[in-house]
Amino acid sequence: MGAGHDHGHAHAAPVSGTAAAAYRGRLRIALCITLTVMVVEIVGGVLADSLALIADAAHMATDAVGLGMALLAIHFANLPASANRTFGYARAEILAALANCLLLLGVGGYVLYEAIQRFITPAGTEGGLTVVFGLIGLVANMISLTLLVRGQRESLNVRGAFLEVAADALGSVAVLISAVVILTTGWQAADPVASLVIGLMIVPRTLKLLRETLDVLLESAPKGVDMAEVRAHMLALDGVEDVHDLHAWTITSGLPVLSAHVVVRSDVLNAIGHEKMLHELQGCLGHHFDVEHCTFQLEPSGHAEHEARLCY
Secondary structure, three states: OOOOOEEEEOOOOOOOOOHHHHHHHHHHHHHHHHHHHHHHHHHHHHHHOOHHHHHHHHHHHHHHHHHHHHHHHHHHHOOOOOOOOOOOOOOHHHHHHHHHHHHHHHHHHHHHHHHHHHHHOOOOOOHHHHHHHHHHHHHHHHHHHHHHOOHHHOOHHHHHHHHHHHHHHHHHHHHHHHHHHHHHHOOOOHHHHHHHHHHHHHHHHHHHHHHHHHHHHOOOOOOOOOHHHHHHHHHOOOOEEEEEEEEEEEEEOOEEEEEEEEEEOHHHHHHHOHHHHHHHHHHHHHHHOOOOEEEEEEEOOOHHHHHOOOOO
8 A cells, every 4th residue: 555545454463263273173083983984884885785885985085085174274274374475374274165075076976977887787785784884874974963063154164074974974864765775675776876865965065165165265255244235334434435445355264354445534534533433444344244354544535536546
């Protein structure tokens, strides 16, 4: 910014830990559970010749990778900021969520392909063993879901991990249903049908997470923040004539930021002072909107014309 401009920051302190950091321990437990169940289901799938179990184990493998990436992202995201990386590595969590999306889509496509192959070339699935290993997978997934259910509301990174485990839990249910059908009716096609269901459950949730992740990467306005309403609140303050170059975006989950140029009448600034004006702007947004970090530039009337070619 040029000389003579007045800047205000709603939070002068460095960026604090990300929303996902509080769930690091729970993610570690979920990772251990996932790895254990993955090995169990691979053994069970081979013994029972069950594609549904193998598909669920493959999904578990990507879950393990996804949980590992989420933990690694949390580590990097909570490193201190530097002169070159003023927000630190906070975006690492969003990149991990994006990588999780790509993994989930890949697994979903693989499961759908293998299920179609099973319809073409049927296999003899052992229903009894499939029930046993399916129950083990379901119980383990429910424990992991309980650990992550709160964190998925606060962090896209944790939500990516939660959705993977949720898809696994639903997959375990599909495995159990297919095994019961095979045991009671002998209909072997129940196994690839269950695999199709698992694949179809993965894709829609993944696309939703992908859309939210891309919104952050494309610096869309934070979810739940109406920019027109933000502008209206600022313009309602005494002495504020105009608000321009108003931007709001999200660095990572739980860290929305905002910047704006605020045109204020000179007589009001002279009367109350710049510090009080900045305090009122900060209070205005702090009370009505959940924004972690705000930066304001106070300008006298007519100053915006000089910035027309510089600010967007």
